[in-house]
Amino acid sequence: MSVLLDDLKWRGLIYQETDAEGLAETLEKEKISLYCGVDPTADSMHIGHLLPFLTLRRFQNHGHRPIVLVGGATGLIGDPSGKKEERKLQTLEQVDQNVQGLKKQLEQIFEFEGENSAVLTNNFDWVGSMDLITFLRDYGKNIGVNYMLAKDIVASRLDTGISFTEFTYTILQAIDFYKLYTNLDCKMQIGGSDQWGNITTGLEMIRKMAGEGAKAYGMTIPLVTKADGTKFGKTESGAIWLDPVKTSPYEFYQFWINAADADVVKYLKYFTFLERSEIEALEVSVQEEPHLRKAQRTLAEEMTRLIHGEEALKQAIRITQALFSGDIAELSANEIEQGLKDVPSYVHEEGEETGLVELLVAAKISPSKRQAREDIQNGAVSINGERVTDTQHVMSDSDKLDGRFTVIRRGKKKYYLIQYK
Structure with a gap:
C-alpha cells in the first residue's frame, strides 16, 4: 500500500472506495490528477466543506495534481443530496459572485504554483454553452432511469417529490468527471459520503463514453460527527x-x-x-x-x-x-x-449624563441599584479592563472605545457591550 493511502486510513479518512486495489496499484506506479468540487450555493464555504478539500490537499503534498472544481453550472441547478425539498434557484449573477468568494478560499488551501500546481476549474465553462440536444444525445443516453432511481440521493426524494431539474443533477456531475478525465487526465474524484451516488454515476459515464478499459476511481470521506451527538460545525x-x-x-x-x-x-x-x-x-x-x-x-x-x-x-x-x-x-x-460579538449588549442613547450605577441596572448587568453599588464597591466591575470602585462614577467620552462602545465586565468572566447611538 502507498504511504499516502496508509496515512489516509490511519486518519480515518477513507469511507468508501470504488476500486481500492486498483487505486493502490495506480498510486504505486504514477502521479495522478484528481478532483473535488463544491457548488457556489453561498459566497463562502463553511467548515463542513473542508474535509474533502483537505484530503485532496494531502494528495498534492504527495506529488499528485489536484483539480479544484467550482460548480458555476451545477450551482444554478442544485444538488438534491441531503435535502427534503427543492433548493431555491439562484440567479446567474448570484452564482458568479459566489464563485469569486469560493475561489479566494480555495487559493488559501492549495498550492497553485509549482510542479504539481492545483488547477481551478468551473463547470460552467463546458455546461453553460451546451444545448439540450447535445445533453440528451451525448450524455443522457448513457445513464438509465432505473440506474438513477436506485441512487440514494434520488430515491430519498421520491416520496416528497423531486423535479426533473434536480433529477438530472447527477448527470451534470457525471459530465464533469468525464470532461476532466478527457481534458485533464483526471482519474479520481473525492467527495463527502453524500456524494457517492454522483461519483459512481461519473464513473459509469466514463465507462460508457471512454470504453471498458478506462481507469478511473472514486473515494468518499466520512461524515464528521461529534461524540455528544450534536452536529459538527x-x-x-x-x-x-x-x-x-x-x-x-x-x-x-x-x-x-x-x-x-x-x-x-x-x-x-x-x-x-x-x-x-x-x-x-x-x-x-x-x-x-x-x-x-x-x-x-x-x-x-x-x-x-x-x-x-x-x-x-x-x-x-x-x-x-x-x-x-x-x-x-x-x-x-x-x-x-x-x-465580544456574542456577549450581551445594550444600546445606550446619548444625551444626559449617566452614572455607572444607573447604567448597570439599565443594561441588566446588575439587578438593582443596591446590588450595583455593592458590585462596584467590591471591585467586581471593570470598564474597558480598568476596575472602578467609585459608586459616583459618571460615564464620559473617556469611557468609550473608538467613540462607539464601552466594555463592562462584572466578576471574572461576564462581559457586556454598551453601544451608543
Whole structure:
C-alpha cells in the first residue's frame, strides 16, 4: 500500500472506495490528477466543506495534481443530496459572485504554483454553452432511469417529490468527471459520503463514453460527527464560515479550541497536516494531562493559520488571552468587537449624563441599584479592563472605545457591550 493511502486510513479518512486495489496499484506506479468540487450555493464555504478539500490537499503534498472544481453550472441547478425539498434557484449573477468568494478560499488551501500546481476549474465553462440536444444525445443516453432511481440521493426524494431539474443533477456531475478525465487526465474524484451516488454515476459515464478499459476511481470521506451527538460545525450563533466577515478569525479559533476531549484527536487526524508522531503525543496529553488542553490549542492554531494566516492567528490568540485575563486595555476596538460579538449588549442613547450605577441596572448587568453599588464597591466591575470602585462614577467620552462602545465586565468572566447611538 502507498504511504499516502496508509496515512489516509490511519486518519480515518477513507469511507468508501470504488476500486481500492486498483487505486493502490495506480498510486504505486504514477502521479495522478484528481478532483473535488463544491457548488457556489453561498459566497463562502463553511467548515463542513473542508474535509474533502483537505484530503485532496494531502494528495498534492504527495506529488499528485489536484483539480479544484467550482460548480458555476451545477450551482444554478442544485444538488438534491441531503435535502427534503427543492433548493431555491439562484440567479446567474448570484452564482458568479459566489464563485469569486469560493475561489479566494480555495487559493488559501492549495498550492497553485509549482510542479504539481492545483488547477481551478468551473463547470460552467463546458455546461453553460451546451444545448439540450447535445445533453440528451451525448450524455443522457448513457445513464438509465432505473440506474438513477436506485441512487440514494434520488430515491430519498421520491416520496416528497423531486423535479426533473434536480433529477438530472447527477448527470451534470457525471459530465464533469468525464470532461476532466478527457481534458485533464483526471482519474479520481473525492467527495463527502453524500456524494457517492454522483461519483459512481461519473464513473459509469466514463465507462460508457471512454470504453471498458478506462481507469478511473472514486473515494468518499466520512461524515464528521461529534461524540455528544450534536452536529459538527454548528454553534449557537450558526455555521462556522471560512469568510472572516461572517465568522471572525477569533470565533474560528474559539470553535476549534473548544473541541471536546472525546473529539479533539479525531479532528487533529482529519483536519491538520501534523505528523502521526505529533498527533500521538498530543493524544497522550489528552489522556494524562487534559487540563492543559495542548491538543485543543494545537488544533486551533493549525486550523486558524491554514485558513486565515499567521497574523490572524496571532490576533485571535491575543484576544483570547486578553479576555481570559480581563486585561483588554491593549486590544484595539476591532479586536474587542471580534471577541465580544456574542456577549450581551445594550444600546445606550446619548444625551444626559449617566452614572455607572444607573447604567448597570439599565443594561441588566446588575439587578438593582443596591446590588450595583455593592458590585462596584467590591471591585467586581471593570470598564474597558480598568476596575472602578467609585459608586459616583459618571460615564464620559473617556469611557468609550473608538467613540462607539464601552466594555463592562462584572466578576471574572461576564462581559457586556454598551453601544451608543
